[in-house]
Amino acid sequence: MKIKRYRVSSMREGLAQIRKEMGSNAVIIESKKRRQKGLKGFFLPKTMEITAAVDTNGERQEEYKKMPSGSKNVDDELNELKSMMQIIISQQENNLPQGSSAFNYWLKRLTDNDVDRDYALEILSGIQTVSEGKNLTAEITEMLVLNRINKTILTKEIHPKAKHISFVGPTGVGKTTTLAKLAANFAFKQGKKVAIITADTYRIGAVEQLKTYTEITGIPLEVVYTLKEMHRAVEKCKEFDFILIDTAGRSAKNSLHIAETAQYINCLSEGIVFLVVSATTKMRDLHKITQAYKRSNYNSLILTKLDETETFGTILNVCRLTALPIAYITTGQNVPDDIEPANASRLADMVLGEDQVWLTKQKS
Numbered sequence: 422m423k424i425k426r427y428r429v430s431s432m433r434e435g436l437a438q439i440r441k442e443m444g445s446n447a448v449i450i451e452s453k454k455r456r457q458k459g460l461k462g463f464f465l466p467k468t469m470e471i472t473a474a475v476d477t478n479g480e481r482q483e484e485y486k487k488m489p490s491g492s493k494n495v496d497d498e499l500n501e502l503k504s505m506m507q508i509i510i511s512q513q514e515n516n517l518p519q520g521s522s523a524f525n526y527w528l529k530r531l532t533d534n535d536v537d538r539d540y541a542l543e544i545l546s547g548i549q550t551v552s553e554g555k556n557l558t559a560e561i562t563e564m565l566v567l568n569r570i571n572k573t574i575l576t577k578e579i580h581p582k583a584k585h586i587s588f589v590g591p592t593g594v595g596k597t598t599t600l601a602k603l604a605a606n607f608a609f610k611q612g613k614k615v616a617i618i619t620a621d622t623y624r625i626g627a628v629e630q631l632k633t634y635t636e637i638t639g640i641p642l643e644v645v646y647t648l649k650e651m652h653r654a655v656e657k658c659k660e661f662d663f664i665l666i667d668t669a670g671r672s673a674k675n676s677l678h679i680a681e682t683a684q685y686i687n688c689l690s691e692g693i694v695f696l697v698v699s700a701t702t703k704m705r706d707l708h709k710i711t712q713a714y715k716r717s718n719y720n721s722l723i724l725t726k727l728d729e730t731e732t733f734g735t736i737l738n739v740c741r742l743t744a745l746p747i748a749y750i751t752t753g754q755n756v757p758d759d760i761e762p763a764n765a766s767r768l769a770d771m772v773l774g775e776d777q778v779w780l781t782k783q784k785s
């Protein structure tokens with residue numbers, strides 16, 4: 422267990438530092454307002470002293486073994502353990518009570534940000550309050566809520582050895598654009614050999630759209646109309662590091678069309694299958710989409726059009742619905758710039774509605 426005391430000007434600043442240095446599993450043990458020293462201190466704003474702890478179990482076991490018995494460090498550690506036990510006991514006594522004004526505030530805040538009500542209740546019911554006395558400060562509750570959201574949002578980057586990377590999802594969510602962004606990033610930033618195969622010969626103009634990108638970038642493009650051609654194209658591109666496969670967007674309500682798309686994906690050997698979903702998707706539609714596309718055996722998520730919405734509950738909803746990681750988010754139409762690897766703590770901030778600042782910062 423690691424315990425550290427922070428002296429900061431505000432709880433917000435302290436929480437940011439704690440999260441940065443100790444990670445999202447850290448808990449607040451104590452927070453006090455302190456007057457600054459000397460006579461001048463009476464006229465200056467109070468500072469905050471926050472004590473935070475994090476369980477570092479494995480790492481410290483080895484250190485314990487190396488220490489001579491009875492050394493001061495071991496005693497210190499034991500005292501820390503004792504105080505931690507007290508916190509755990511007090512946590513069990515202090516759940517955020519349903520119906521309390523804090524509970525109602527958080528339920529409203531989460532649902533106002535379009536987090537599904539059931540998931541919001543789940544998040545709040547899991548919150549154990551750690552407080553001075555019995556009253557939780559708003560900042561500490563916020564950190565605990567953020568922590569819970571953070572744990573629900575899974576993220577994962579593409580494995581460097583993943584060869585086949587396919588994109589499935591409803592119409593117009595940004596599959597082709599996202600594929601083009603990733604292809605350009607892999608080819609020009611990471612120096613990988615990239616090829617593109619498109620099985621989207623359904624929509625007039627779909628092939629032309631990709632041809633435009635590939636002509637500019639010089640990335641090879643194969644167009645396939647049948648499963649046989651798909652096999653041939655994959656074989657032809659086998660020396661490439663990444664083969665990105667585009668599919669036709671299909672309505673989640675048309676199971677026949679979705680089954681057709683799935684055939685193209687399922688004939689590939691292992692790889693990443695991205696379900697691409699817009700951040701503007703309503704919860705009910707999300708249910709339908711995540712269910713319908715199971716036929717394509719998607720195993721990772723991309724969330725698009727974060728620039729087109731004011732609320733980001735979809736981030737949490739889609740993770741909770743699928744229990745799959747988000748690999749990338751996209752934030753605009755620009756190829757190849759408007760894409761970035763998903764970062765759980767940033768996404769958690771967005772779910773709580775502290776997003777617009779972040780997006781604006783990223784853009785400037």
Ligand SMILES: Nc1nc2c(ncn2[C@@H]2O[C@H](COP(=O)(O)OP(=O)(O)OP(=O)(O)O)[C@@H](O)[C@H]2O)c(=O)[nH]1
Nearest residue numbers: 592593594595596597598670725726751752753754
């Ligand atoms: N604002 C915004 N627009 C995006 C984003 N990603 C894609 N788009 C736009 O969304 C529109 C549809 O993008 P496509 O890439 O063609 O979508 P798709 O999923 O391939 O569409 P289909 O192949 O018809 O199913 C285009 O105008 C894109 O420029 C994004 O992150 N933000």
Ligand SMILES: [Mg+2]
Nearest residue numbers: 596597621627
């Ligand atoms: Mg497309």
